[in-house]
Amino acid sequence: MNEDNGTKAARKRRPRKSLSPEQVVDGAITLIQREGIDALSMPKLAEELDCGVMTVYGYVANKDDLLAKVTSRLVDALPLDISGEPSWDDALRRYCIALRQRMLEFPTLAQLLIKRRLWSPSMADVIEWLLDRMASAGWRPDEALRAYRAAQTYTLGFAVYEAERTQTHPYREHETWWRQTLADLPPEQYPRLNEVAEFLPRGALEEQYHWGLERLIGGIAEQR
Known part of the structure; x- marks a missing residue:
């Protein structure tokens, strides 16, 4: 044997x-x-x-039930304090930042949170808290829900994009690929791309996430 x-x-x-x-x-x-x-x-x-x-x-019961329990465990442990009464925009910002942080802690599970329902008993408390903060600021219920979903969708998508480029694979590989690719583009044919060549590899970094989140929340506020 x-x-x-x-x-x-x-x-x-x-x-x-x-x-x-x-x-x-x-x-x-x-x-x-x-x-x-x-x-x-x-x-x-x-x-x-x-x-x-x-x-x-x-x-x-089965694999699907198991994955549902795994998803619930992940969202149950969001690093988010919902005991206070922040402004609606700060509450939304805190939630999105906590969600991104959780997904980056488990990069191979990021796709799971995209594909399955983001739901658990504690998630119900989080959403209730968010909607209450928005209602207190005068938001209509349907518009508050739309704002929450827009910010959450942005965060989920960015976190998957970010995890693939900074967690699953070393960020240096991503950066090297961009630099080698751009080096083959003639400046006279692609002047605008060459102008931003040093910034293109930074698309998956935290600063880009916060830049987008702030402008998303700011744009939502302007449309109220």
Whole structure:
């Protein structure tokens, strides 16, 4: 018998009922972070948790249910304090910054937050807080919701773009690609692109995110 297979076969599984729902979700997050969302399966999660596949099914109905729980865990831990009464624009700004921060903490899970519903019990509290701050400032309910969605969509899209260029791959690779690509563009044929050559590699940086967010919120305020 192959030594590795023998070791694997001899490894003792954890005792029955020694898992918790939190540990199952933690295991899924660890697996996704290490190998990607597409690698997640019930057998692989069972291996990650040192348990049988049917044990996993005792905590989640299927993979879709598991991904919903993973998404809920991620949004539950947003680094956002909703106890105060800031202005509507500051509340919206704080939410977006917290959402981006959370996505960058888990770059391989950013796509998951794009594809699935951003919802959990604590997320309901966040949205209620945001809409209340906007209502207190005189916003109509439908317009407040539109503003929230516009800022959130910008943040989700930027975070996925940013994570791919600064987290999944080294930012230096992104910067080098731009510089090599622009070096092949004749200045006489592409004068405007050459004018901004030093700025193009910076599109995925934090300063660009805040620049866009401030102008988005400012534009929303002007349209009230």
